[in-house]
Amino acid sequence: MSNTSSIITIGREYGSGGRQIGKEIANYFGIKYYDKELLEHAANDSGICKELFEHHDEKPTNSFLYSLVMDTYSFGYSSAGFSDMPMNHKIFLAQFDAIKKLAGEGPCVMVGRCADYALADWKDCFSVFVHADFDWRINRIAAKYNKSPKEARDIITKTDKSRASYYNYYTNKKWGSAKSYNLCIDSSKYGIDNTVKAIIESIKIFDSTKVSR
Template sequence: MAKAIITIGRQYGSGGREIGQRLAEKLGIKCYDSELLDRAAKDSGMCQEIFENHDERPTNSFLYSLVMDTYSMGYSSSAFADMPINHKVFLAQFNAIKEIAKEGPCVMVGRCADYALEDNPNLLSVFVHAPLENRIRRIATKYDLTDSKAKDSILKTDKKRASYYNYYSNKKWGDAASYQLCIDSSVCGIDGSVEAILNFVALKEAAAKKK
């Protein structure tokens, strides 16, 4: 299982981040969540606070072809210097994800990592979801919120994540066809979800060896 680069998309309140962290611990590899922002800030030379303020936030004026052209030119290009800040943030994260993947197996949470690495043969893309009522209970308990406030936070966060993913990738957030494995954490639980992913990794890599 040492080759796997596991990306985890997640509905808010489904426990996706915790699953990613425990999965990384089981495999003895790094888990990148907000750490992706740290790496992108360091590699690009941009202020970390900028990444935190624009984390997984969509933009209505994103020119994808421009950004991809700039990606091939690097941060020193004049095109990058002239880009709106949200374009720069996405490009820096996109680049950081690719660089991290080159360093070896890891777990990455969110930030369109599965899309950035879709051509990587070691990619295992996962989406973690759960019924809304289960997620409301989890968020309300975790942050001491009323059910109403927890629901509002969940719906807003999921909308933001979906808009970001759908706009910046060529896939649909939460659609089973966009991922290799989808897991309902309310059925499996956190530990069960981790075991399910571990089993899937083992099956995937065993099948790869037979080719």
């Protein structure tokens, strides 16, 4: 049985350990963990091919008005406009719905994919952003995936740029900006294990103050 009533969302710089941290937090609280699993749920619910979700996963969009995307979302998939929408926007909206649906099923950890934005109006949502020193991330990725420092640097730079473009476009906020999250934490200063502990303690405090909010 879960000892938290919160939905925990985790944004993360590439190489900061956000995925591992999310899994350990989910294990501690005994709640579900969603990362790539969000894509599968969104694909099943929307009827869009899962491979398309994987292709567009946290990738920057083509030029298209943000307001039009959200206006179409407010009318749902049955609207005439949805069938004419570019695929990347259909995929974002399907993920948006899947995130809300899964959050409605109970406490869980969700990694990436603008989950903090999708659940911004949920009082039980605790949003975290994990960042880390660039050189620390280079060393971590190089060791983990047997890459040269240059290869690791290029992967990190490309992935962070992609995630930032995706988040900034669809949320109209800034990826990694402290005011967009309940907690921002540097995993290179704390280490992975202590980062997990710090986030868990913050969630416990968040849970304990819900009654007074």
